Amino acid sequence: MDHLIHHQPVLVQEVLDFLAVEAGGTYIDGTVGEGGHAEAILGQAGPCGRLLGLDLDDGALATAKARLEEWQESALLMKHSYSHMDDAVSELGVEQVDAVLLDLGLSSLQLEGSGRGFSFRQDEPLDMRFDPLNGVTASEVVNTYPQDRLTSIIARYGEEPRARVIARAIVQGRPFSSSHQLAEVIASIVGRTRRVHPATRTFQALRMAVNSELDRLQAGIHSAIGLLKSGGRLVIISYHSLEDRIVKQAFVHEAKNCVCPPRAPACTCGHVATLGLLTRRPITPSMKEVQANPRSRSARLRAAERLPRQNSDPTCEEVVRKDRG
Ligand SMILES: C[S@@+](CC[C@H](N)C(=O)[O-])C[C@H]1O[C@@H](n2cnc3c(N)ncnc32)[C@H](O)[C@@H]1O
Structure with missing residues (x-):
């Protein structure tokens, strides 16, 4: 460290x-x-x-x-x-x-060097827990939660208008093991028309859900x-x-x-x-x-x-x- x-x-x-x-x-x-x-x-x-x-x-x-x-x-x-x-x-x-x-x-440490997939700038395992010893990981959320639960997480915590489409793509594309893999699937569905990366809201939503x-x-x-x-x-x-x-x-x-x-x-x-x-x-x-x-x-x-x-x-x-x- x-x-x-x-x-x-x-x-x-x-x-x-x-x-x-x-x-x-x-x-x-x-x-x-x-x-x-x-x-x-x-x-x-x-x-x-x-x-x-x-x-x-x-x-x-x-x-x-x-x-x-x-x-x-x-x-x-x-x-x-x-x-x-x-x-x-x-x-x-x-x-x-x-x-x-x-x-x-x-x-900054969490964004740049935690190895926990908070950001998709680096390719890291999908963990996203602030406390790496407790709670459900982002990997468990994206790989096991039913589609409607993923939709509501992405809509509520990411305020993402395309939550339903993204949740469907996640369910169809799983299993996911890394932040790049997930970000790329989202980008391929949502497209890169916005100023911010199309996966930004979904990553925010997953982090918020994982850490309540x-x-x-x-x-x-x-x-x-x-x-x-x-x-x-x-x-x-x-x-x-x-x-x-x-x-x-x-x-x-x-x-x-x-x-x-x-x-x-x-x-x-x-x-x-x-x-x-x-x-x-x-x-x-x-x-x-x-x-x-x-x-x-x-x-x-x-x-x-x-x-x-x-x-x-x-x-x-x-x-x-x-x-x-
Ligand atoms: C933006 S950083 C704080 C930076 C700090 N103010 C500084 O100047 O270095 C937010 C921190 O809150 C911690 N955090 C998030 N949820 C928490 C919680 N429920 N209880 C305690 N710390 C938490 C994160 O692990 C992270 O280190």
């Missing part, structure tokens, strides 16, 4: 600003990857700061460990999913943290909200519209005191807002950053702040009554 490949973290200054990193603070980087953002957070939090870095990928954790060597007293790295970061935080000896970062998607990415994202947002101090920050960077929509909808939902249908005569939901929105629209990288790091071009950052917990949070009915005067 080459620990020298260094992922270039995106929107670093924006991440530090929205996380409101301060000397001596306690932070969770739920997707520590190659440690790029973690290094910047620890640098700003100083020698008394602390960071819990989580990842499912042993290779990423090894690279982060090497990169963060200087911070070994302050950084604790664990193989753990961010979806249950509340289980991991006790290792830091704290119950609440100042801020949580999730930088979704793939690291959307379910983990939903769970991770709620786990983070439960751990943040009052005023604590949650920052999420996503790289495609499906992820960004989930983040946006979860933030908007958590920022509301009542989530009853708009025409409901009375509130019955009991929902109390937990977040204040810090970004109405997603923050995107500058042209300068995109030129320097083309992988940053699809990044969208959203941030929110934990609202104060109250001993007796008002009921939803009380809040609505107050809002309606």
Whole structure:
């Protein structure tokens, strides 16, 4: 494993600003990857700061460990999913943290040198698991799932309009053993008319299904909200519209005191807002950053702040009554 490949973290200054990193603070980087953002957070939090870095990928954790060597007293790295970061935080000896970062998607190491078929730029076995020791591989999905299940995976997670045709071609062309073999069959069916490679959406869909990415994202947002101090920050960077929509909808939902249908005569939901929105629209990288790091071009950052917990949070009915005067 080459620990020298260094992922270039995106929107670093924006991440530090929205996380409101301060000397001596306690932070969770739920997707520590190659440690790029973690290094910047620890640098700003100083020698008394602390960071819990989580990842499912042993290779990423090894690279982060090497990169963060200087911070070994302050950084604790664990193989753990961010979806249950509340289980991991006790290792830091704290119950609440100042801020949580999730930088979704793939690291450079995974794209370029994991040998797990995340990309079709290299010809690699079809694995696609972030954690190479657990779960179903992409190979099992493409080689064993029934056609209608493949169609719904490719349509839902890839937002691929030709999902049905691609799923049929996969079923007819199996077994598949490598990323090139799969990408070529898809290209032969869909044609190369688009700017992006015709297999891009299908590869994204398979990766998301294999790693249950959307379910983990939903769970991770709620786990983070439960751990943040009052005023604590949650920052999420996503790289495609499906992820960004989930983040946006979860933030908007958590920022509301009542989530009853708009025409409901009375509130019955009991929902109390937990977040204040810090970004109405997603923050995107500058042209300068995109030129320097083309992988940053699809990044969208959203941030929110934990609202104060109250001993007796008002009921939803009380809040609505107050809002309606
Ligand atoms: C874009 S990379 C993060 C890069 C990192 N911010 C940096 O600056 O080096 C995303 C990372 O999230 C990890 N990941 C994906 N799903 C995860 C999960 N459920 N829990 C923890 N880590 C996860 C991936 O293995 C990958 O290393």
